[in-house]
Amino acid sequence: xxxxxxxxxxxxxxxxxxxxxxxxxxxxxxxxxxxxxxxxxxxxxxxxxxxxxxxxxxxxxxxxxxxxxxxxxxxxxxxxxxxxxxxxxxxxxxxxxxxxxxxxxxxxxxxxxxxxxxxxxxxxxxxxxxxxxxxxxxxxxxxxxxxxxxxxxxxxxxxxxxxxxxxxxxxxxxxxxxxxxxxxxxxxxxxxxxxxxxx
Numbered sequence: 001x002x003x004x005x006x007x008x009x010x011x012x013x014x015x016x017x018x019x020x021x022x023x024x025x026x027x028x029x030x031x032x033x034x035x036x037x038x039x040x041x042x043x044x045x046x047x048x049x050x051x052x053x054x055x056x057x058x059x060x061x062x063x064x065x066x067x068x069x070x071x072x073x074x075x076x077x078x079x080x081x082x083x084x085x086x087x088x089x090x091x092x093x094x095x096x097x098x099x100x101x102x103x104x105x106x107x108x109x110x111x112x113x114x115x116x117x118x119x120x121x122x123x124x125x126x127x128x129x130x131x132x133x134x135x136x137x138x139x140x141x142x143x144x145x146x147x148x149x150x151x152x153x154x155x156x157x158x159x160x161x162x163x164x165x166x167x168x169x170x171x172x173x174x175x176x177x178x179x180x181x182x183x184x185x186x187x188x189x190x191x192x193x194x195x196x197x198x199x
Contacts (some may be wrong), residue, residue, distance in 0.1 A: 043061050068094065107194075111190075
């Protein structure tokens with residue numbers, strides 16, 4: 001399983017009901033079903049990924065995340081997961097509000113645009129960063145809303161969400177003392193577990 005998904009699965013209790021937004025090929029849901037007796041659904045828009053989910057026996061719904069989660073009742077799921085998709089949706093603030101509505105807890109991961117390599121690239125080259133981890137140029141990237149750890153945590157405050165856990169990891173999904181002390185500078189990827197206020 002992908003390294004980030006290995007971290008995420010540790011935060012999902014056995015027997016949970018899970019909604020995976022942008023579930024890709026269904027790898028996480030299939031693993032959770034087989035190892036933690038988790039039930040749930042994946043939402044995906046790519047036809048090849050939908051076919052891969054069906055092959056794995058994962059419940060998948062073809063759905064554009066930009067259209068919201070209005071087809072799910074409040075508190076339908078124990079956990080709502082969205083990995084590496086927050087920056088690719090048109091209205092991340094509205095989607096996060098919907099995630100907090102339908103799930104008791106949410107796990108969200110995203111690339112940190114405040115990482116020192118991004119800052120250095122902008123400073124020295126004067127252009128939007130391109131790297132192995134962020135391989136797109138500014139005009140063809142699917143990532144339309146870059147943010148930093150500070151930006152995301154401010155959004156959580158504005159939306160009345162409480163951060164329960166946070167990991168700042170590198171591209172290999174390893175975390176150390178530096179990324180704990182200076183996450184916005186040294187963390188390449190943010191992995192957050194959040195809940196709505198008052199829960």
